Amino acid sequence: MRIDGRDAIQNGKTVLGIELGSTRIKAVLIGEDHLPLAAGSHDWENSYVNHIWTYSxxxxxxxxxxxxxxxxxxVKELYGVSLxxxxxxxxxxxxxxxxAFNKDGELLVPFRTWRNNITEQAxxxxxELFQYQIPQRWSIAHLYQAILNQEEHIARIHFQTTLAGYIxxxxxxxxxxxxxxxxxxxxxxxxxxxxxATMINQFNELIASQDLPWKLEDILPRVLVAGESACVLTEEGAKLLDVTGELKAGIPLCPPEGDAGTGMVATNSVAKRTGNxxxxxxxxxxxxxxxxxxKVYTEIDLVTTPTGNLVAMAHSNNCSSDLNAWIGLFDEFAKVMGLDASANQLYGTLFNLALQGDPDCGGLLAYGYLSGEHMTHFEEGRPLFVRSSNSNFNLANFMRVHLFTALGAxxxxxxxxxxxxxxxxxxxLGHGGFFKTEGVGQRIMAAALNVPVSVMETAGEGGAWGIALLASYMINKAEDETLEDYLSQKVFADKVGKTISPQLKDVEGFEAFMSRYVKGLAIEKAAVEHLQ
Structure with a gap:
């Protein structure tokens, strides 16, 4: 049983971050040194119900x-105390x-996630109205599309928020x-x-003819910046979070953030000229x-850091889902052959094999479009693997093309x-499951962007750790201490990472693949039209 951290746990010197990702919900408890003391997670998947990607x-x-x-x-197992x-x-x-919720706090329609490409008109x-890129997945696009669709619930909206805001x-x-x-x-x-405020007024004028009983500013959540207090855990909230009833009320909460912001924090990428x-x-x-x-680019979103600095975001709906499905197929094959290979062995072996492939994947082509892809203007997707009769079809190139295409959009x-x-x-700075096999995801990403890619030792902690750091900043910052300074001087000062620079043959190979990728989008379009 460990004694380091026990005092911090008993005396409330810890900070908890919980992030609800697309496939996993993770809770990370950190100590005074900002390192994890304990963690817990739960895997989940969205459902496709009535043409909507949702979670109940x-x-x-x-x-x-x-x-x-x-x-x-x-916590109890490692430290012998209750949290x-x-x-x-x-x-x-x-x-x-x-x-969207009514005045009684009831959800009016099933939660429509970021994954839905159903708001193109809005x-x-x-x-065009704002002269500001409004992607299909943004909440305001969903709201206006529902208005354009004349959905019955619109007049009954009392509050609209995001998943983190709802929790x-x-x-x-x-x-x-x-x-x-x-x-x-x-x-x-x-x-x-x-x-x-100008765009709020423009939106209200746009929908004025609908004669709705609300204005946009009435139904949106209030905005806070990192470091501000966002109230405390209520008695009801404590019981909702901890069903055992042991957790006490009154704990301060920081402003709820999105996975983009927590990713920036977890990689110390909140200062200007940094990226993750x-x-x-x-x-x-x-x-x-x-x-x-x-100028305005439909492919580039403009968001902010948790402190409100402008950030350009290039976002692709699809990355590793189809790649993971292929790994699952190889796992099934291994089991049929009587082989007992762990997930780490499968990923490690197959990912590293991709580094032995031809720079341009031997002429192979793939699209991992499990869902629509706004970057290339697809409302729906069809995962595809395509080759010509003269492609160099082998396992190394097969794995390489699926790693390449995960970054194509x-x-x-x-x-x-x-x-x-x-x-x-x-x-x-990179983080996420794509980088879990050491060195491989980094090298592929460096080839795609032609920029050195670094992964911190702590990158595997991900967004749950990032939101824990934001909560820690709220209660531990010095007067006038910026988030940038807090992270650089108190969190990442002694953190080490590994950097991989782009290799010329990989960069040239990725450019050759991308030429094939762009030309082949017509194949993906045909698949969407003809394969149900």
């Missing part, structure tokens, strides 16, 4: 409670999407969002660090800008930033 409220709370229970059980109080708590979730109208609301009673999360709901004014890439079910790269872009967006806009990056 029951599954949301079940997942949060299980991940918390597993973390608390690990009854915590210094601060933070919640994070997958950004965007649509959760996205185009709002982008926070139920645990504290406060309808708030961190500015980074809010920037994926509606455009942010960089001076006020809140919703852009999160690669898992989806993949997105975040670059903190020194100045605004020269992302590269289209990043080329706009790095090649067209001339954005400068000394390196980019």
């Amino acid at each position: 409220l029951e599954d949301i709370w079940k997942g949060v409670q299980i991940s918390y229970q597993k973390m608390a059980a690990e 009854q109080t915590i210094g601060a708590i933070g919640f994070s979730g997958m950004m965007h999407g649509y959760m 996205s185009k109208v709002l982008t 926070h609301w139920k645990l504290t009673g406060q309808k708030v969002l961190g500015v980074g999360e809010a920037s994926g709901v509606f455009p942010i004014d960089l001076d006020s660090k809140s919703y852009n 890439v999160s690669a898992g079910t989806s993949v997105f790269a975040m670059v903190v800008l020194e100045k605004e872009l020269s 992302l590269k289209i967006g990043m080329d706009i930033l790095l090649k067209q806009e001339g954005v400068q990056l000394d390196e980019i």
